[in-house]
Amino acid sequence: MLRVARPKGYVRLRARMNSQEEALMSTRTPSIERPAAGVAIPPTQLKRGALKLLDTVVIAVSSTAPAYSVATALGSLALAVALGAPAAIWVGFIPVLGIAVAYYYLNRVDPNCGASYSWVGKFLNPGLGFFSGWVAIVASLLFLSFASPQAGQATLQLINATGLTGIGPLNIDANSAASAGAAMVVGLLWLAFVTYMVMVGIRVAARFQYILLGLEYFIVLGFAIAGYFHGGGSTFSLSWLDPRTFGSVGALAAGVVVSVFFYWGWDTAANINEETTNSRENPGRAGILGMFALLFIFLVAAISIQMVLTPQEIQDNSATTLTAFASKLVGQPLAALAILAFLSSTVATVQTTLLPSARTAYSMGRDGVLGPIWARVHPRWQTPAIGTLILALIAGAVAVLSMAIGGLNAVVNAGVTSLGILVAVYYGLAAIACTVYYRRALPHNIKGLIFAGIFPLLSAAFLFVLAGYLIVTDWTSSDSFAIDASNGKFLVIVPIAVMLLGVVALVYSRVRRHSPFYRMARESAPPDAFTRPVVES
Secondary structure: OOOOOHHHHHHHHHHHHHHHHHOOOOOOOOOOOOOOOOOOOOOOOOOOOOHHHHHHHHHHHHHHHHHHHHHHHHHHHHHHHHHHHHHHHHHHHHHHHHHHHHHHHHHHHHOOOHHHHHHHHHOHHHHHHHHHHHHHHHEEEEEEEEHHHHHHHHHOOOOOOOOOOOEOOOEEEOOOHHHHHHHHHHHHHHHHHHHHHHHHHHHHHHHHHHHHHHHHHHHHHHHHHHHHOOOOOOOHHHHHHHHHHHOOOHHHHHHHHHHHHHHHOHHHHHHHHEEEOOOOOOOHHHHHHHHHHHHHHHHHHHHHHHHHHHHHHHOOOOHHHHHHHHHHOOOOOHHHHHHHHHHHHHHHHHHHHHHHHHHHHHHHOOOOOOOHHHHHOOOOOOOOOOHHHHHHHHHHHHHHHHHHOOHHHHHHHHHHHHHHHHHHHHHHHHHHHHHHOOOOOHHHHHHHHOOOOOOOHHHHHHHHHHHHHHHHHHOOOHHHOOOOOOOHHHHHHHHHHHHHHHHHHHHHHHHHOHHHHHHHHOOOOOOOOOOOOOOOO
């Protein structure tokens, strides 16, 4: 074979180009300053400064979807802790708040839309960063796969409230197993609609969230207040708020892991940081403010539902708790408002789950640890449109396949458990990254020691221990393995398989892509990090 001699300057030129490539890679978040008037916006940049603090708070709360969480996870919580659901909700709030505080401190130093992926990679280990991003993206895909059919089912329920249960030979009765296919089709149509909304611009998505959150928040709060004066369920007792009534460590672990699912989604505020004004402060503030708003609505709603529905009624309607609550509380036609709240909440959370996963994948593609297709930004919409579409297509395919492992109620219960484990993993890694990054500054500031050191670290340890305990108890709850959403071993294998596949994907990424991200030196904060003013980059 003939070899062409390269000029001597070629090696120096190539080395210079490689160094420039590493400098351009997003080991530091690109500048978030608005371009001067008349200056073209780079086609690879998200739309800077598109969202204000209130927009980000709305998206954070809407991502968690209060009505959806109450309707779908309260049944799983009742199975775990019976009437101790309110206690589990506030106990689960504490470690997740520790994670939110860690996100605040991490976002101050690195407002990167990859969030946990970026922070864990830069401050702990690049491989762990990839793993964290992988877990976050796949967890979102799993959620979308069962939330989309639920949106379809809620749509059918809303239609049924008008008295229509069939269109010719087509059965659209939401209470009939024969309508599962129709619910899936309608759910996929909703997924397609919100995918388009996410693709065409972050401001469009934010305006849509204002409408959806307003509907669900005020309907749920109105019904919850009415429930305190209705009765029909259990008599209120302060013991509902006492975690000592759980009876066992197993019940505590199961209940708190499920309650973590209640709060999952507030971290979307961090994934839209590059599109938020004051990107070093506002996203972290939005996450913390959203957490307290969620604690309030969850406690008010959970107590009210237990006062109206019996424990058995809650468990029997585990995927439609909110509509069962409203039906017993006010009957038709007003009960249809609960269906509307659930539908708006489900559609909102489908949209705001797709949004952060696409931005995590965008950040990973921008760093070169995923393929370049994930880093493409639409020149007019300034969103990762192609990556968003790919994720939506994968979620839709998984949704169709999930019909083979059980009914929707069983799939939802299984999804809540599996997601609780996965979320605990990437939340915990981010919290550890916070403590490790600020380790040199912690001895010099008592506030920083508590909120950027001790609190996140204890929160991470708490979540890891709970996830581990739940894995053991679920595994031993079934004698044999079966591909069934009610099988304990299956519930354990799903999140473990996700994490093992993440390791395989990491190895492939390292070998195939050779990204400079994997060669970064680990960063740490200076000793005076907590006393330095935060300067917008």
